[in-house]
Amino acid sequence: MNSTINNVVLVVDDSPESLGMLNVALNTAGYTALVALNGVQALAIAEKVEPDIVLMDAIMPELDGFETCKQFKHLFPAVPVIFMTGLTDSEDVVKGFEAGGVDYVTKPISTDEVLARIKAHLNTAKLALSAQSALDHAGKNVFCVDNKGKLAWATPQVYELIEKVFPAENTPWQQIEPQIESWLATENRANLELSADESALQVIYERKQDELHLLRLAKAKTQRTPKHLQDALPITKREAEVLYWLSHAKTNWEISQILEMSPRTVNKHLEQIFKKLAVDNRTAAAAISIRVLETD
Known part of the structure; x- marks a missing residue:
């Protein structure tokens, strides 16, 4: 998701009137609206600025919404697409879902309904992104702490490493927390060394996620001679x-x-x-x- 500007909504419709109405409604609701009059233009815009969600007109000349959606989902599989259609035939609704759409609204458009659908699907997309992030780190030596260094969660591999390095400690995390808190309070993001006897671990800063810090644990490299x-x-x-x-x-x-x-x-x-x-x-x-x- 875009973190430097408001959530970006790409509206694709060959009707200037519909584009104008939706542009005003989206901007008023606090979204950043991008508009395209056809599928080719929409794909070109998306390659420059990845949207967070797309409102796609189903019926457009040349490249229709269904084909545009297929091409768009190939480029941005995680971005939700909501179809706007005047068609009520169930076959066309199914066609929209088969093309990669997640929802549809019927014309004439109700801006309140569209805004509600956008909010719901953006929240779902954020949850999916968070879940994907967790899956990406599954099996890795990563853990999350708050600003005080207090552990929020950790992978099993992290617990194993900590127990190996601090075998004599009944509560190793209580020993580590103050070190991490002091480290996080500085602007220095050099790796933090955690040492015990002859063993050593490094804490590597990954990124901040909401109010938590995502960190990675690695074995400190032995000085070779x-x-x-x-x-x-x-x-x-x-x-x-x-x-x-x-x-x-x-x-x-x-x-x-x-x-x-x-x-x-x-x-x-x-x-x-x-x-x-x-x-x-x-x-x-x-x-x-x-x-x-x-x-x-």
Whole structure:
């Protein structure tokens, strides 16, 4: 839904009189109205400004409302379409629903009825969007808190991670809440570190939803060292140190300064590294090193 302007209603009707009447009624009710005289124009407008709901005339020349609705729903499947029709035949009503419409009103239009239908379907669409958001995060390490850091809800994965990191705590959330509250009170959105013993978690800010903050929990990355390279690869301690700095894009001369050895010695270590890793250049060796260092 559009959060920077009022709910946008796209009205599609080949009758200027109907457009004028609905435009006034919608603006008076606090909506932002966009108008189109035909289906092609409506699709062009929607591609520039996505509406929150559409009022669609069923019978229009060239591209009728049913076909326009099909094309529109292909582009914006979540946006509700209400048909406006003078037809009372049930087959045409069914045709509107089959095209993707969610409701219909009959002409001559009652503005009060149209406004009531719009309000109802916008509320339904918002609930559907909220449900979709929850489904999108299902199975992920996300949770919601209020401004005080108090937990509103969390996925099972979040509870598992918290219990692993704070196994000795009977009420870990009481310990975490003040940290989150202080973090939310600042404008700094750098990740919040939650540490216990040798384990650590990061709280990552996702977005604000109504009066709640949607947050994500992630394991803090372990600081990798040359020892990780030595343990993972068939190389010596000194070769691991050379490879470590190679993966940080250091030149031979820079590596020699850091490790306090001559550039020639660095070169000899690199020759052994290339041989042991079965590669023939610095880039390939660095790629292997980076893969190891970035592995959780």
